[in-house]
Structure formats: structure tokens, C-alpha cells
Amino acid sequence: MYSESDLEAAVAGGALTPQQADAFRNFIAAGRQTPVVDEESFRLLTGFNDIFVGIATAILLVAVAWIGQSLPPQLEGDGPSLFAGLFVAATAWGLAEFFTLKRRMALPSILLLLAFVGGVFASIAVAAATALGEDYVNDNGQAVALVLAFAAAVAAGGAYAHWRRFRVPITIAAGTAALVGLVLALIASTLAGDPDMMTPAQQQTLENVLLGAALVLGIGTFLFAMWWDGADPKRETRRSDVAFWLHLLAAPLIVHPIFTLLGLTEGVVSTLGAVTVILLYVALGLVALAIDRRALLVSALAYVLYALNSLFETYGAVELSVAFTALVIGSALLLLSAFWTGARRAVVKPLPDGLRARLPVLDRTAIAA
Numbered sequence: 580m581y582s583e584s585d586l587e588a589a590v591a592g593g594a595l596t597p598q599q600a601d602a603f604r605n606f607i608a609a610g611r612q613t614p615v616v617d618e619e620s621f622r623l624l625t626g627f628n629d630i631f632v633g634i635a636t637a638i639l640l641v642a643v644a645w646i647g648q649s650l651p652p653q654l655e656g657d658g659p660s661l662f663a664g665l666f667v668a669a670t671a672w673g674l675a676e677f678f679t680l681k682r683r684m685a686l687p688s689i690l691l692l693l694a695f696v697g698g699v700f701a702s703i704a705v706a707a708a709t710a711l712g713e714d715y716v717n718d719n720g721q722a723v724a725l726v727l728a729f730a731a732a733v734a735a736g737g738a739y740a741h742w743r744r745f746r747v748p749i750t751i752a753a754g755t756a757a758l759v760g761l762v763l764a765l766i767a768s769t770l771a772g773d774p775d776m777m778t779p780a781q782q783q784t785l786e787n788v789l790l791g792a793a794l795v796l797g798i799g800t801f802l803f804a805m806w807w808d809g810a811d812p813k814r815e816t817r818r819s820d821v822a823f824w825l826h827l828l829a830a831p832l833i834v835h836p837i838f839t840l841l842g843l844t845e846g847v848v849s850t851l852g853a854v855t856v857i858l859l860y861v862a863l864g865l866v867a868l869a870i871d872r873r874a875l876l877v878s879a880l881a882y883v884l885y886a887l888n889s890l891f892e893t894y895g896a897v898e899l900s901v902a903f904t905a906l907v908i909g910s911a912l913l914l915l916s917a918f919w920t921g922a923r924r925a926v927v928k929p930l931p932d933g934l935r936a937r938l939p940v941l942d943r944t945a946i947a948a
Contacts, residue, residue, distance in 0.1 A: 629686040640670060675688065692741060696738050699737040748824055763796070801833060812937070830877070834879040
């Protein structure tokens with residue numbers, strides 16, 4: 580199994596010429612009867628050894644976290660210890676020096692990056708809470724938000740340092756997620772107070788503000804992902820892998836606030852609301868086709884399943900509503916997958932030339948020729 584990053588490295592190392600790499604990509608595209616760009620290739624596994632090392636890595640990280648948890652300082656009760664996150668972050672970085680930098684293993688590299696950023700966040704949050712005083716933090720919503728904001732800022736810095744050293748594609752998304760958390764925590768710190776003293780109206784206002792902010796940040800993350808995608812329209816470099824993970828982060832940040840503000844998460848949906856959800860899903864599908872990314876469709880899938888199921892129940896198909904919903908959505912997604920390239924061509928060709936030039940190419944072979 581190869582990835583575009585492997586081909587990029589082979590060309591850079593002189594093992595392949597750029598013409599040979601293009602010829603190989605075109606050969607694969609012809610065999611699959613679809614442009615390689617439409618496959619959304621990214622490397623998760625290089626072989627079963629990735630799974631083996633990933634399991635061993637998870638066991639080791641759990642062990643060092645357990646050992647660190649037994650050491651003070653700890654937050655009140657059975658709260659996390661400063662050394663639990665610190666040990667995890669240090670171990671993850673050390674392991675990445677071999678399995679990421681030298682062996683270039685895909686799945687272990689992803690696990691180690693997430694463990695490092697998570698360990699940094701946890702250890703800094705505990706340290707900040709301890710420095711401020713647990714009693715003060717526990718009774719002050721603003722203090723909690725500020726602790727989380729500070730921890731997220733340091734975690735984003737840690738992600739940047741990790742990227743400079745190891746260049747794991749998911750790192751940019753992890754750092755962006757930390758920055759998103761930083762902004763949301765800062766917003767919460769200006770509005771939150773003692774949770775026991777907030778009225779239901781105040782809590783609802785805070786929730787709506789955070790949802791709106793998450794939506795704006797999701798759109799920003801989406802545009803950031805498109806910037807990475809626009810730098811590699813043929814999806815031949817690591818930039819495409821970075822964009823994939825950013826789209827995967829942006830999708831729930833966009834989809835969840837929209838459908839939550841529509842009231843879909845409250846357990847009751849009207850006919851008008853269900854139709855609105857389905858129309859929004861169709862719109863997301865058109866955007867997904869244009870940018871050649873399926874993350875938006877996957878992220879919104881649970882919401883549209885719920886909405887369509889409610890429609891079937893409203894109009895009498897109570898017993899088979901779940902079956903009918905699965906049949907309709909499953910068939911539609913399979914048809915879309917089967918005819919993805921043709922559908923994408925129909926969506927992209929009418930777009931203005933300037934916009935189309937920044938989208939992934941429709942036909943790699945034509946571009947290479």
C-alpha cells in the first residue's frame with residue numbers, strides 16, 4: 580500500500596522521476612476507472628505491523644499514565660495527576676522519534692501525536708488548576724474556562740513543535756482543534772459564572788453563543804482546509820493529507836451547531852424541520868462533490884437519518900420506519916459513491932473558472948498530459 584506522501588518522498592529521493600510518478604498515478608486511475616483524486620487517499624496502515632505496534636503503544640501509554648496518576652499533585656478526589664499527562668506526553672514524543680521519524684509508521688504516528696497533544700493539555704490543565712487553587716476553580720465557571728483556555732493554548736504550541744519535528748499530517752488538525760478549544764473557552768470565560776447561580780435562560784444563551792462560535796470556527800477551519808487543498812489540486816503531496824484531517828475536524832464543527840440550533844438534538848422534530856434537514860443534507864452533498872471530500876456527508880449522516888425516520892413515522896410507517904430510512908439513505912449513498920466522478924463533473928463544470936481552478940482536478944490524466 581502506498582500513499583501520495585510516499586510517492587512524493589520517492590520523487591524527492593530520486594527513486595522515481597516526476598514523469599514516472601505521474602505515469603503510475605494515471606495507471607492506477609485507469610485501472611480503477613476513476614481519477615485518483617476522487618479516492619481521497621490517506622495512509623492509515625502500512626501493514627499489520629501498524630496494528631501490532633499501535634496496540635503495544637496503547638498498552639504502554641496506559642501504563643505510564645497509570646503510574647503517573649499515582650504521584651502527587653492530584654486534583655481533589657480521584658482527579659487527574661499532573662504527572663499522568665506529563666508522562667504520556669514525554670513517552671509519546673520519545674516513541675515518535677523512532678516509529679514516526681525513522682520507521683514512518685502511519686497508525687502509531689497518529690496515536691502518538693494524539694497522545695502527545697492530549698498529554699500536554701491534561702498536564703497543563705492540572706498544573707493551572709493547582710496553581711489557582713482547587714476550591715477557587717471548582718466554584719468559578721470563569722476560572723474553569725480560563726484554565727481550559729490556557730491548557731489549549733499550550734497544547735496548540737505543542738502541536739506546532741510536533742509538526743516541526745515529525746510532519747505527521749494530522750498534527751495541523753490537532754493544533755487547529757486546540758485553537759478552537761482556546762477560542763470557545765475564552766468566550767465561555769466571559770459569559771460563564773457559578774453554574775449553580777445561572778438561570779436556565781442564561782445557560783441557554785451561553786449554549787447558543789458557543790454553538791454560533793463553533794459554527795464560525797468550523798467555517799474558518801473549512802476555509803483553512805481548502806487553502807491546503809488549493810495548494811495541491813492534483814493531490815500528490817502531504818498537503819492533501821493535511822487537508823483531509825482538517826475537513827474531518829471542520830465537518831462536525833459546521834454540522835452539529837446548525838442541526839442543534841434547528842432543535843434536532845432535543846428529541847422532537849417537526850415535518851418542516853425534517854424537510855429542512857434533508858434539504859441541508861442535499862446542499863452539503865453538493866459542497867462535498869465540489870470540493871471532493873466526503874467528511875461533510877459522513878458528519879451529518881446521523882442527523883439526516885433521524886430526520887428521515889421521523890418523517891416516515893409521521894406518515895404512518897412506524898414499524899418499518901428505521902428499515903425504510905436505512906434503505907433510502909444507504910441506497911442514495913451507494914449510488915453517489917458509484918457515480919461520484921460523473922456527479923462531481925456535473926457540479927464543478929458550471930462553476931466560474933477562478934473557483935474551479937482552486938478545486939481538485941476532475942481528470943488527473945488530462946492534466947498530466
